[in-house]
Amino acid sequence: MSTLRIVGVVALLLTAHAGRVWALGDVQVxxxxxxxxxxxxxxxxxxxxxAGIGTGAFLVTGVSGTAxxxxxxxxxxxxxxxxxxxxxxxxxxxxxxxxVDDTLQVKMxxxxxTFLMDAGRVKGNMQVKAGKDGDNVTxxxxxxxxxxxxxxxxxxxxxxxxxxxxxxxxxTINTGAGNDHLTVQFTDVDPGEESEIKTGDGxxxxxxxxxxxxxxxxxxxxxxxxxxxxxxxxxxxxxDADGGDGDDELDLNGDNSFDLTERxxxxxxxxxx
Numbered sequence: 001m002s003t004l005r006i007v008g009v010v011a012l013l014l015t016a017h018a019g020r021v022w023a024l025g026d027v028q029v030x031x032x033x034x035x036x037x038x039x040x041x042x043x044x045x046x047x048x049x050x051a052g053i054g055t056g057a058f059l060v061t062g063v064s065g066t067a068x069x070x071x072x073x074x075x076x077x078x079x080x081x082x083x084x085x086x087x088x089x090x091x092x093x094x095x096x097x098x099x100v101d102d103t104l105q106v107k108m109x110x111x112x113x114t115f116l117m118d119a120g121r122v123k124g125n126m127q128v129k130a131g132k133d134g135d136n137v138t139x140x141x142x143x144x145x146x147x148x149x150x151x152x153x154x155x156x157x158x159x160x161x162x163x164x165x166x167x168x169x170x171x172t173i174n175t176g177a178g179n180d181h182l183t184v185q186f187t188d189v190d191p192g193e194e195s196e197i198k199t200g201d202g203x204x205x206x207x208x209x210x211x212x213x214x215x216x217x218x219x220x221x222x223x224x225x226x227x228x229x230x231x232x233x234x235x236x237x238x239x240d241a242d243g244g245d246g247d248d249e250l251d252l253n254g255d256n257s258f259d260l261t262e263r264x265x266x267x268x269x270x271x272x273x
Contacts, residue, residue: 026066029074034102036079040086040109048094049082056080058098081105081124086113095120103127103147108135117143125150125169134158134178139165148172148193153180155200162187170215171195177222178202185209194218194237199226208233216240216262221248228269230256243268 027047028039038047038060046063052075061073068074081102084093088110095104095117103124106115110131117126117139125147128137132154139149140163148169151160155177162171164186170193175182177200185207189195194216199206201223209231216237221228223245232254239262243250249271258264266272 027060027062027068029060029069029076031076031079034078034080036076036082038082038084038086040089040091042088044089044091044111045086046092048096049098050096051098052077056101058082063092063094085109092116094118100124112136114138116140119143122146128152130154130158132156137161138163142166145169152176154178157181157202166190169193171197173197174200175204176200179224180204182206183209184211186211188212189214191215191236198222207231213237220244227251229253232256235259236262238262239264239266241266241269243270247271 026041026043026045030037036058045066047066048061048063050059052059054077056079057077058079059073059075060068062068082100082104084106086093086109090111090113091108092114093106097119099120100122104122104126106128108115108130110133112133112135113130114136115128119141121144123146126145127150130137130153134156135153136159137151138161142164144166146168149167150172152174153176157179158175159181160173160175162184166188168190171189173182179202180199191214195213196218198220199222203224204221204226207229212234214236217235217239219241221242221244225247226243228250230252234257236259248269250269
């Protein structure tokens, strides 16, 4: 094959529509039957997902030297749902002001990873599963999830922040063991599904600030000395809070409201203010 022919083939691979041809690169992007699939390799990768031009259009951009289908970025269209699997390596995923018509599923993999959803909307369920090492998961800035928001991390020291969000289908958080930090603030959890929050063993710190829980709340902290701050929150359903073994503290600050007709069970907190 002539040199000119080889160059032409390489150029075709690098510029082909994402989803039809995969070029060599750190992250591979494809679309099939309305599902956007993003796959990382075993090395550290960083990507940003932003809105494209048109219905169901997205732009996946590599950051800090990460290639996407062998190029700096890949544009895709006709996307209804998104699945991300980053693999091993210290990875970063940022989902920036995009609207997903169905579900968003994220699996970060091994090593210390970072996930951010900044603004935007997911109409269906949203699931973020981090790996075994210390991870950082953030949902913020007016982000909306129509279905259930599920966040799970491993057995190292993790940080989860939900700030200024709206959740329509209930909230599930499971941080596993480790010394974890969880903050939920300025957030509405709509009625119809309960919120389930489990932090596992370790010295955990939790803060709920100006959160409107319109359904039941189940809080399980596991073993270890844990601190929980509840400030200016509204609880419209049942409350079941278990501090577990250890020296646990529950602080009620500001103006919290509770539905007195609903059951409240608060146990195994050695300090309760």
